[in-house]
Amino acid sequence: MRHLARVAGGAAALLAAATSSAQEPEPAAEEPAPATDVAIPADTPTAAGGDAIGEPQGAGAPAARPSAPAGAPRPRDAPAPGSPAHGSRDPLAPGFRERARIALGPLEIAPIALLALQAAPYVGDDALTQAGDSAEHPGFRLRHVRAGLRGDVAGLVRFAISTELAEDDAGTARIHEAWAGVTAARALEVIAGARTVPFSRSAMIGAGDGALAERPLAVRAIAPFTQVGIQAEGHFQDGAFSYYAGVYNAFQRSDQFYAGPSESLAPLGNRFEGIAVAGRVATEPQGPLGRTLQDVAGSPFRLGVGADGFFSDGGARTLYGASADVLVHAAGLHALGEVLWTGASPKAVPTQPIAQITAVSSLALVVEAGTMLVARKLGVSGRVEWIDPNLDVEDEGDNLVLTGGVSYHAYDDLVKAQLEVTHREELGGLSLSNDAVILQLQLSL
Structure with a gap:
């Protein structure tokens, strides 16, 4: 850690240089765009967030619908309440994602894109990606290369298909999400395919929509993320109450806790x-x-509370988990608290080889807070995590993770640069050198 401050300062200078050329968008032409080029915003719930860029909130919010009824919920990508007004001549004003649509009769489609490049100027000698660290050596990493489409058919059916192109060093592509569902009734939407399991607010918020470059380590280790199944969900009174219930193929995970569950398609x-x-x-x-x-726009006070759980009767392990979360937005401030608990019990005759021989329970706490120093432009955030992978054992797996960072937003949230510094302290056993400084440049649509 004795060189960390000096390295962080150098990374901050790199961040300033990388973003200094970003300019405000030029105004569009005086004439409004033709009606056929701009879709009417969706009546989309925002109760809990979505895992993928372009994937709906709460593991699935509807795409734009051509004729939203009066009093319908605000679109997911529309400006938050309390946002400053923007003229229609600004093509990148808040809600630009909802305007980036093509209408083909009853069909409306929009792009999904996420490109995130990470640079690691400093990484501790003991860092391992299998243990959840962002990097093992200084250098560069394509953290996300994601592309796809989402769409809506006459307000009755919505769908999303996207592929992750930076899955491993071999350049192997995999399906990130592939689902479709009947969404005509807000109180009961039924969606099937590969999509985010409704567990943990931090897992359901988009990969590029966090205040820091990476989701909490505890969430990456516990949440099941994308799985194949069928899910019902409903939203009432503009998100005042939402529910999600799904059936999926059983979840799988490795013997290494921090490697997390696999995303089986x-x-x-x-x-x-x-x-x-x-x-x-x-x-x-x-x-x-x-x-x-983040409360990018500086909204009035808003509160979100959620609780969830899962049970997985797998061939090798029985997995079960629960989590609860609270998120507050107010005048540019955001504060998040999450508690996550999970358990794993090996089967007497597992269908696949495993090293686990006894039941294990894990517990984690996550607290994050931050503020926008300049609305829609510059924010700072900090996060504290306490993680115990096995409540019956005290070893170096018990971690305290401290993360701080700064984010610069160019063109609202379309282009973003983030600097993240992480200190990971082992609470038992051997203390490891696995701190890291990460700079991320991101484009998300």
Whole structure:
């Protein structure tokens, strides 16, 4: 750590140089765009966030609908309540994602894109990606290269298909999400395919929509993320109450806790596993909190509360978990608290080889807070995590993770640069040198 401050200062200078050329968008032409080029915004819930860029809130909010009824909920990508007014001549004003649509009769489609490049000027000698660290050596990493489409058919059916192109060093592509569902009734939407399991607010918020470059380590280690199944959800009174309930192929995870569950898309069907169920309830009584974890616009006070759980009867392990979260937005401030608990019990005759021989329970606490120093432009955030992978054992797996960072937003949230400094302290056993400084440049649509 004795060189960390000097390295962080150098990374900050790199951040300033990388973003100094960003300029405000030029005004569009005086004439408004033709009606056929601009879709009417969706009546989209924002109760809990979505995992993928372009994926709906709460593991799925509707795409734009051509004729939203009066009093319908605010679109997911529309300006948050309390946002400053922007003229229609600004093509990148808040809500630009909802305007970036093509209408083909009853069909409306919009792009999904996420490009994130990370540079690591400093990484501790003991860092391992298998243990959840962002990098193992100084250098560069394509953290996300994601592309796809989402769409809506006459306000009755919505869908999303996207591919992650930076999955491994071999350049292997994999499906990130592939789902479609009947969404005509707000109280009961039924969606099937590969999509985010409704568990943990931090997991359901988009990969590029966090205040810091990476999601909490605890969430990456516990949440099941994308799985194949069928899910029902409903949203009432503009997000004042939302529910989610789904059935999926059973979840799988490795013996290494910090490696997290695998995101199984089951291309050959459910060969070795059983069935998992998951559910979530959430409320945002003052109105939707919007797409991002940060209060980018400086909104009035808004509160979001959620609780969820899952049970997975897998072929090798029985997995179960629960989490609860609170998120507050107020005048550019955001504060997040999450508690996550999970357990794993090995099967007597596992369908796949595993090293686990006894039941293990894990617990984690996450607290994050930050503020926008300049609305829609510059923010700072800090996060504290306490993680115990095995409540019955005290070893170097017990971690205290401290993360701080700064984010610069060019063109609202379309282009973003983030500097993140992480200190990871082992609470038992051997203390490891696994701190890191990460600079991330990101484009998300």
